[in-house]
Amino acid sequence: MLPDARAAWLAAHEAGWGDPLRLHRAGRLAAQALDQARATVAAAVGARADEVVFTPSGVHASHAAVAGLALGRRRVGDRVVTTAVDHSAVLSAAAAAGEHVAVGVDRLGRVDLEAWRTSVAAEGVAAACLQVANHEVGTVQPYAEAAAACGTAGVPLVLDASSALGRVDLSRSTGWSVLTGWAGAFGGPVSVGFLVIRKGVRWRAPYLVDDYQDARWPGPPDVASIHAAATALEAYLRYGRAVGERQRVLVDRLRAGIGERVPDADVVGDPVDRVPQLLTFSALYVDGESLTLELDRAGFAVASGSACSVNSEHPSHVLAAMGALTHGNVRLGLTRSTTSAEIEAFLDVLPPIVAELRARVGMA
């Protein structure tokens, strides 16, 4: 968590906020904080405060967005169109809703717009889903064109802003019906997600609800965590551009450095049209688990989309859909404080680690 977000969380607990539906002082303070947090999220995505609903994670928000539109539009049909590289939460929600149509992407991870237009214009489409930017490789989708196709077809669009919020300006975004996000992606608590449901959209709660959050998500919201999430988002909106410019230079340096120093490395994603903080690459003949553990031992905490490293039978569906190498995969997420010296240190330790792992399997 960002220091400002952690401080906000602690202060909220010390203030002793109560149930936001109660009229006592502690309840009123909580309700006020909740309203402020809604206003912050709403301003960031170009929506109204009363359209914002908080959930316990981004995964919950994605499930609710897709299932709620499928329920609200069940007379139209049960088909849900996504891209092949959407988050697994979106893919599983689409499959659960009925017929899932996954539109392919190019080598950079960008959706095939022609296929997208055809798919959303077909009969019986309840909803379409698209990311502003991909969570594994950072590639930015042609959001405006894809949204226009949905508008023409009269199909509501779920826009997953998780990896983009705070990095891409969405304050005047239009064309979507439901937007989803996750505070863990911008330095807030991992326990806060949100969906923003535009007024007039045919969305119905696909689960039992109560009086909380205007009957769009049940149970008392965790106001302290939501307040911390809004504080983190404000920090990103304030510093995001400057941080992003610095991260962009660092990732450019990483892309070039890996290409020069590591033979047979597949550096993945769009080199230019991307969110600034992510870099993904795969090294041939290396297993992702060993690579992740060796890098961790050298002091670098990285993620991997290789099957062996995530205890999964299947490798990353994002890498597979892009035609990228799935084994030996490493995903770097730069933080607000990542320095140039850390990037150079990474570029120094990586080549000998890859060489050593290749030597172990006789591929030196």
Added chain:
Amino acid sequence: MSAATLDCRGMKCPRPIIELARRITDVEVGEQVELLADDPAAGPDTAAWCRMRGHELVESTTSQFVVRRLH
């Protein structure tokens, strides 16, 4: 099974790709190697290996791949 068939069923990636890289030089340029591999990563990784190493993926099913050596 011919000499140009590699049975890597039951092996986890990247093992099948390592075997493929080792054995591609056993055939002449222009000839083919058949790879049998049932790891879910074998499909995308065989295609990616061909692209990165400059060989041709002639055929690809869920567990059987034919690669032509191009250099």
